[in-house]
Amino acid sequence: MEAPVTTWTDHTADRPVSLTAPNGIDRAAHHRLDEAWLAAAWSHPSTRCFVVSGGQVLIDETADGRTEIVMTPSFEAPLTEAHRYFLGIDQDGVSYFALQKDSLPGRMDDSARPAGLREAGLLLSPRDAGLMVHAVALENWQRLHRFCSRCGERTVIAAAGHIRRCPACGAEHYPRTDPAVIMAVVDEHDRILLGRQVHWPEGRFSTLAGFVEPGESIEQSVRREVHEEVGIDVGEVEYLASQPWPFPSSLMLGFVARATSTTIQVDGDEIHEARWFSRDELDAAFTSGEVLPPYGISIAARLIERWYGKPLPTRTAF
Known part of the structure; x- marks a missing residue:
């Protein structure tokens, strides 16, 4: 016999599930294949970027006690030995990129430290948490799917990090979920x-x-x-x-x-x-x-x- 339906009062209904709150970022997928737009966005003085490596980013506390991802103007960030992923645009028109590298940069001050998503996701604003989960997901997919599942050839990154394309057979591979x-x-x-x-x-x-x-x-x-x-x-x-x-x-x-x-x-x-x-x-x-x-x-x-x-x-x- 099926058990009767049990109900309870949800006293935590105003607490959203972490990493799902509106973060004010438009992923702007229509720009991912526009190399001219991406180049212009990367060189714009308002654009910000951060490094993701091994599922971690650098975080730091602001003067008013908030925790943020350590970001730099994109034009100050060299692309040497890094993969660049376009993450989106905020409500003020600021573009955001993540750089996947083999290691995080040196700490900029004594308070900056590396953190993974399980820790940082509880501390960051919805904007930064949303940017981080996007970057970590892309990094994990890129790291684990470097070869074409159709022919075995090494694939190349396209669409600002959101496609891997096979130069041998033309297959396109999309982030796995x-x-x-x-x-x-x-x-x-x-x-x-x-x-x-x-x-x-x-x-x-x-x-x-x-x-x-x-x-x-x-x-x-x-x-x-x-x-x-x-x-x-x-x-x-x-x-x-x-x-x-x-x-x-x-x-x-x-x-x-x-x-x-x-x-x-x-x-x-x-x-x-x-x-x-x-x-x-x-x-x-x-x-x-x-x-x-x-x-x-x-x-x-x-x-x-x-x-x-x-x-x-x-x-x-x-």
Whole structure:
């Protein structure tokens, strides 16, 4: 018998999923193939650029306490040994580029430091977070897809970083995005199901997740992943939000899934441990340190918060 629908008051509804807030950047895709426009934009004194390397950028604090990506005027940035990616234009007409290099530049002052997206995404403004996730996603794709999947020839960068073109067979390859479902599974008693992956440290729990398979709807994927990983059957599936997650190329699709069974049987391959939690039980586990919450930037944290009714404890380690 299908479990009754459980509802809860969402006390965190005004907290957007990280990396999805409007960032004021127009990606201006129509300019990517216009080499004359790109050259003019690059040489314009208002244009700004930053270096991305290994998924990191340099960040720094401003005098008023804000955290920003360290950017420089583009005309001051040499293109030697760098790939240039056009990221878009802001509401003031400023163009932004990312330079992919083998290493980050030397620190400009004592406060500037390298940071990855899991850390920086929580600190940066929506504009800078949006620019960073775009740059990191392009860097990951460029690094992993250098050869033509049709003929094996090395490809070349085109469209300001958004296409790789094969000079041998003419094939064009576009940035890869892998859809993945991530779900807060709740039962008829309004408990949430959290799991610990086999390679995670003791105490780290999060929502279940998995990739969408070929020929599968996202709703089917939710039900299959939950059953495969923990042996729980799912009835109603409700979509909530999505989040870009370039580690290396995922698009996370967030759901609430209503469990129609409660007996847990972990697969042992991906999930080592899974538990049902009431709000009081999870609150006590957070307080004692028995359970570590997911990173605040992740949609997993937002899904749990929506059920939990308040912000999760802050993770300080990255």
